[in-house]
Amino acid sequence: MSGLGDRDIGHRVVVRHRIPGGLTDVIGVLQSGTPELVTVRHADSTLYDIPVADITAAKQIPEMPLRPVDVEQLFLTAALGRPAVERAYIGHWLLRASAGWTGRANSLLPTGDPGVPVREALQQAEDFYRKHQLPPQVQVRVGSPQDEQIRALGWVDARPDQSDVLVMHTTLDHVNAAPKYDVQLTERPDDAWYAAAFEGPVPAVAPQVLEGAAKAMFASVILEGRVVAVGRGAMTGHWLGVDALRVVDGFRRRGLGTAVLQGLARWAGPEGGRRTYLEVVLENTPAMATYTRLGYQEAYRYRYLTKR
Template identity: 35%
Template sequence: MNALERLEVSCSRAWPPLVEEPLGEWSLRWAAGFTGRANSALAVGDPGRGLGDALEAVCDFAHGRGIAPMVQVVRDSPNERAIAAAGWVPAAHHGAGHEVAVLTAPLRPAPAVPDVSVRDEPAPEWWELALRPGEDSPAARQVLAGGKVGYGVATAEGALAGVVRGALVEDWLHVGRLEVAPAFRRRGLGSALMGAVQAWGAEHGAARAVLQVAEGNSGALALYAGLGYAPHHRYRYWVPAPGSCEDSTS
């Protein structure tokens, strides 16, 4: 497994599914449909069997848990080329975007900002802002609370104005769920939240930060570039061609 793939494994551990089964070095993941990352096979490294058998196992695992089969794979990797050659196609209709940029940055000291902090437990309001319409479920809350997590909050005018999530895996801080309420945007709260969660990560032993952003999210990409995040690699989601992924266990 190369460095890009090892980072993907680290990111996956920061976003733990409810069910995870190994397939050689691949991972089969299920979280009741909450996010592609937690409901796909992470196809990095060697699956320990022929590719056709591995993709059949992906299909069986997904069908057995009521989700659509999908793999997450590093873009332009040997695994991706093999999956494409096997007849799978890009998951172009994946709601959050089927191509994702992985960005990294060293952790640098950031000045504290009043009314911006990172907590060990999420307040009820944190969930209201961090979870998008239709996302709130026991599975979503379990995924976002898994591992060593810091819950960043920003308040303004007596209200919760923004949130962010930081998860620690080894010496990586995985940043996600940055959200600022519409009424409080363009006030620098996104940058302040990022500074707070990065300071929290450094205090807990992280040396570097990583985050994942849909390739089409130009606003977020611009924000993170301004904060010193640089492209590391990309991954894509792939799905079987229609009619090509039957449940062999039925």
């Protein structure tokens, strides 16, 4: 393959080749290669088929290092990717309520300036959640100034027996390889998608939360005549957030979750996606191992606080 071999498939490469009027370089992940043709996958998921006869130079190059993450911005981005049913603000702080389904959709997100003293902002938050008949909760980045300030005012862990939640990130070119299964994408999930996404009854408010993002896509894999793996992707700026990733019992450890993630990543690239994030609880070691192997790294951790 003109300097490239099977060992290079799946790695970043640069391929210089002839085009009408001169030469050009293509940088991306080598997807496949034959004696006649190589295929390079760009970060935006575009595939470039390059005839070997036109290649003048080609080599493997180091993976693109992950750029530092603005964790405060990602903290807000993740919230916007899965908006709550009801929202209100205290300055820049975001209040969320969704009939009690999920912590993220029913907690205060303290980002930016509340515009009032923290004690007063928390009192307003308590009033908001009392009105919605919900326990007051704050989602805080572990070790952040807000975490320390709010704890100092008497708030404590809402879920002391649960580990931290990790938010992990990587670039799309690490996860937009061709899936080994056929991944179907739709803008509106059907009953079969929800049946696979939830082990039991679907919470009444779940469709409003999951389908509430400005730009979302729902992925599924069908085997043996049924939906066996699902996931949801939401675009916020150049970020793809992946959640609701689930493989039904009896079909796990086959790479189906990875395929769903890859299918969503390949949708996001042409939509302007460049980076991706997801969340995982610390004790979910199989998922942690999979995401790390795919190139995800920790951005931050979060917990929930409640009023003592």
